[in-house]
Amino acid sequence: MSEILQKAENYVTDLLTNELNPDFLYHNLRHTQRVVENAKELIEHYELGTTKAEDLELAAWFHDTGYTKGVPNHEKNSCSISETFLNEHNLDGKRIQEISRLIMATERFYEPRGLDEEIIRDADASHLGQKSYIETSELLREELSRLGIGQYSSEEWRELNIEMFRTEHRFYTDYAIENWQPRKDKNLRKLVKAKKSRKKLAKKEQLKAKFKNESPERGIQTMFRVTMRNHLKLSDIADTKANILLSVNAIIISLVLANLIPKLDNPSNDYLIYPTAIFVLFSVISMIFAILATRPNVTSGQFTKKDVEEKKVNLLFFGNFHKMELPEYEWAIQELIKDKKFVYSSLTKDLYFLGVVLNTKYKLLRWTYTIFMIGMILSVIAFFVGLEFFGPERVLELPKVE
Structure with missing residues (x-):
């Protein structure tokens, strides 16, 4: 690991540990570390050059630091935090701009241009293709509730996740499609199955309630x-x-x-x-x-x-x-x-x-x-x-x- 990466890891770890609101149950240090690890996995597979690989890792470390200043415009705030840190460590200006570009590529609904942006986006959404997705998703639901962004019941949240799986998200890199997509599809099937089971149960309870009301x-x-x-x-x-x-x-x-x-x-x-x-x-x-x-x-x-x-x-x-x-x-x-x-x-x-x-x-x-x-x-x-x-x-x- 290069010196700048080690310093960035130490800085981000300290920042997210001490300055991030504890109500961020999903967008926290654990999420950042997961994104970095999955970004490394993709970088190794595509055998990117040293500079490009380092820029991607730095972007992965800083991409959610903006949450320490609040939810609105957190990508831009993340860019500002990374630029301040990297300037203090005398990183080349063009590389700083590249890292900011990669951070902005993690913005929702952004369509990536180029392999490096595809890598950072796939790494950021890698949890969708992991076994722990259901638990991770619940942390995000609780986070939104605590921050006052949205209150969702289990059924509403499941419906939003199914919609997101089907229409909003897709993996971009071939590696993610081959290795993470199958698990993502399995997670989607679990959500759909849970939805159907819940519908059957609700229908059964409705019939039972109706029977109770009609039968004194x-x-x-x-x-x-x-x-x-x-x-x-x-x-x-x-x-x-x-x-x-x-x-x-x-x-x-x-x-x-x-x-x-x-x-x-x-x-x-x-x-x-x-x-x-x-x-x-x-x-x-x-x-x-x-x-x-x-x-x-x-x-x-x-x-x-x-x-x-x-x-x-x-x-x-x-x-x-x-x-x-x-x-x-x-x-x-x-x-x-x-x-x-x-x-x-x-x-x-x-x-x-x-x-x-x-x-x-x-x-x-x-x-x-x-x-x-x-x-x-x-x-x-x-x-x-x-x-x-x-x-x-x-x-x-x-x-x-x-």
Whole structure:
């Protein structure tokens, strides 16, 4: 690498790193380095002379430096920055003009004249023929949004890219056409495929939305589904709470039987009899209520043909059919699904009786917790009273009878 190229690289790297607005997500140092690398690839292929090759590389380094002064007229600003730098390093005036000409050749819609301008334009647009095009394109969309130049949705941006691929851009050099065009065509096919997929999805969603609007039954089904799920969750919660109390009371009674009751044989422990009795009594009562809250209630499990015809039976609850023969139940279900009102009536009954069961469960559960709480409080008070007034120390203090 020549000395002037090394200095230009250092200068541009520092300039774009420190003075470029960070909102330039695409037109930044990474883009410039990519253009330089692809320009070198083309220069090596066409075996250009040293001076021409150096001018192209310098143009590639400086072509986007004008963005440090803003978006408008950035090509001219890039020329101004390059001319100032190159004059300071005593580059020949004609070469400086050539480099400015090459920078201006990167202007949009410019039609190149000569191989060197074709090389700089192909290098500047080389990302169109690379695997990373989609990601690079998204960076450009985000850049335009941040800079307030344009707000594009994904669909709008895809459409603009497809239009640009088909009508605005083409590679000029034979090397780019041979090596980069196939990947560009593949990228275009990806965009078109994504567009078609999006159209199909949009059409499907439109039909689905139309179907939803025209069919209130979906809302009704959702209502039944959600309500049924909520009822079942509440039932599970009630059963869990009852099981917790059953376990706690079972542990308490086990401990009392193992540790406390054997001590009651000793006359000095008579003060423990009443507190222990209260403790055990309330624990047993709360266990009974907890068992009642979780005890299943199964009905007769049979129905008649008349019940089905008159729609008086809920075929969705197992308690109404578990004793029926399979053919009879299959017939009843066929009758059910023939009549939409019968279906909704059965679902309504199912919800209603679930609610009735839930009401019973939660009432029993409330009584269970209340009894358990009262029992614990009374037991503790009884233990303290017994210990204070009838404990071993009080027995010793009683006067002896002569």
